[in-house]
Amino acid sequence: xxxxxxxxxxxAARTGLPVKTVRYYSDIGLLPVAERSAGGHRRYxxxxxxxxxxxxxxxxxxxxxxxxxxxxxxxxxxxDVIADEMGLVRSRLTELHWRQAxxxxxxxxxxxxxxxxxxxxxxxxxxxxAQDRLARAWGRTIPASVPARLADAITAQAVPEPPGSPTAExxxxxxxxxxLTGHQDFPVYWACPHVRDKASLYSELLDTSELAxxxxxxxxxxxxxxxxxxxxxxxxxxxxxxxxxGFRAFIGAQLHSTIPLFRRYWQHVATITAAQRxxxxxxxxxxxxALASRRAPGAGAAAQxxxxxxxxxxxxxxxxxKRTATPGE
Numbered sequence: 418x419x420x421x422x423x424x425x426x427x428x429a430a431r432t433g434l435p436v437k438t439v440r441y442y443s444d445i446g447l448l449p450v451a452e453r454s455a456g457g458h459r460r461y462x463x464x465x466x467x468x469x470x471x472x473x474x475x476x477x478x479x480x481x482x483x484x485x486x487x488x489x490x491x492x493x494x495x496x497d498v499i500a501d502e503m504g505l506v507r508s509r510l511t512e513l514h515w516r517q518a519x520x521x522x523x524x525x526x527x528x529x530x531x532x533x534x535x536x537x538x539x540x541x542x543x544x545x546x547a548q549d550r551l552a553r554a555w556g557r558t559i560p561a562s563v564p565a566r567l568a569d570a571i572t573a574q575a576v577p578e579p580p581g582s583p584t585a586e587x588x589x590x591x592x593x594x595x596x597l598t599g600h601q602d603f604p605v606y607w608a609c610p611h612v613r614d615k616a617s618l619y620s621e622l623l624d625t626s627e628l629a630x631x632x633x634x635x636x637x638x639x640x641x642x643x644x645x646x647x648x649x650x651x652x653x654x655x656x657x658x659x660x661x662x663g664f665r666a667f668i669g670a671q672l673h674s675t676i677p678l679f680r681r682y683w684q685h686v687a688t689i690t691a692a693q694r695x696x697x698x699x700x701x702x703x704x705x706x707a708l709a710s711r712r713a714p715g716a717g718a719a720a721q722x723x724x725x726x727x728x729x730x731x732x733x734x735x736x737x738x739k740r741t742a743t744p745g746e
Contacts, residue, residue, distance in 0.1 A: 422452070422460040432469050437495040439469065445482070447472055447489045471495075478502065507581070514582045522585035538588070540595045546581050547595065552576045554598040558607050558617045567619050574680075574696050590685040597682045602675050612655045619653035626700040633695040638709035648704045653710065669708030676709075677700050 425443065429436045444447050448465045472485055480502060484678055487493045519538055523531055541547045555575050561569045597603060612618055629644035646660075652668050653660040683698025690696070695703075 420614060421516060423466065424460060428461055428469055429467060431466060433475060434469070434473065442469065442472060445486060447485055459741045464595060470584075471738045479573075506724070511544065511579075511581045513586060515579070518583045518588040522589045525585065534589060537592045538598055541588075541592045545616060547591075548576070548579065551594060551598065554595075554603075558598075558604045559619075560607070563619050564616055566579060567616065567623065571619070571697070575686065575698070577686050580689070582619055583689075587689050590688040591645045593685050593687075597678065597685075600678060602678055606675050609655070618651060618655045621647070621654075623697060623699065625651060626697040629700040629704055630695050633700050634693075637708055639703050641707065645704055649708060665708055669705065669722060672705045673709035676705050680738045 423431070425436055425439050428434075428448075429439045432439070434678075439448070443450065443459065448461060448468055450459050450461065450465075452460050458694065460495060468489070475498070477746070480498065484493070484498055484501075488495065488498055520536065523534055526534060552572060555572050556568075556722075559571060577591075580587060583591070609615055609618060624646040625644055628647055629642075632640075632642065632644065649665050650660045652663055658664050679698060680702045683696055683702065686696055
């Protein structure tokens with residue numbers, strides 16, 4: 418037995434580790450003990466040397482002792498350990514990249530702007546928590562009656578995944594999203610409290626955004642067309658109105674006042690995702706602006722202070738000016 422076994426001192430000599438370290442690894446169960454000598458000294462078979470070499474290499478990669486213990490006991494495999502360590506490294510690299518980009522965002526600006534950015538950027542301390550907070554904000558914003566399928570489709574675009582290696586512009590844009598979701602008009606815009614069939618309205622609005630996407634991508638200004646007709650009809654049906662010129666002028670004025678807020682939000686999303694195709698928020702803003710650009714004289718004054726999709730949809734027939742007959746009616 419002794420011819421094929423080693424003492425702690427011999428293992429230490431073969432690995433270059435201090436005897437104290439080898440004894441510690443043995444005491445916590447990282448090395449299998451073959452037998453004890455007549456004098457009570459531990460002796461180790463060749464597999465203990467192989468195990469010790471593995472422990473050495475993993476410790477050189479800063480693998481925790483607790484992980485090595487799980488590996489030695491067979492609770493986890495080497496492949497699992499490596500995969501987990503890779504995940505931790507990627508996470509740490511992402512944190513460092515974001516910290517670097519955050520400092521760059523604070524460095525390249527004037528003193529007043531630096532103070533503003535510092536306040537905004539301080540809202541995003543830890544990415545996982547920040548991402549969850551943004552998702553929860555949209556979860557509270559989208560009406561509960563909207564089916565999960567539709568809510569997920571909106572959230573997938575509205576809550577972009579933070580990139581692993583962001584620029585200063587991207588870090589600032591991501592932080593701005595958190596600021597905008599805290600605006601008092603943010604939940605109001607999408608609430609539609611007096612629309613009975615919110616699922617149908619949201620579904621039609623998503624379809625309309627798809628219809629307008631190519632036109633918006635081509636850089637064309639807000640204008641009439643199939644997408645605008647679809648959008649206006651969806652708004653009219655949700656209110657029990659006719660899609661007439663008077664209604665379009667009225668609803669355009671209703672929705673227009675909060676568009677700057679939401680355009681900023683969705684432009685920040687576009688900055689973060691670097692998407693080539695317009696997102697649903699950008700196309701929605703384009704459609705509202707197409708309606709607003711055709712509003713009748715006086716419509717803006719009639720709707721002043723009632724901005725937002727939620728406010729516009731909340732008003733019943735009594736909440737809008739009487740509709741006058743148009744030629745041909």
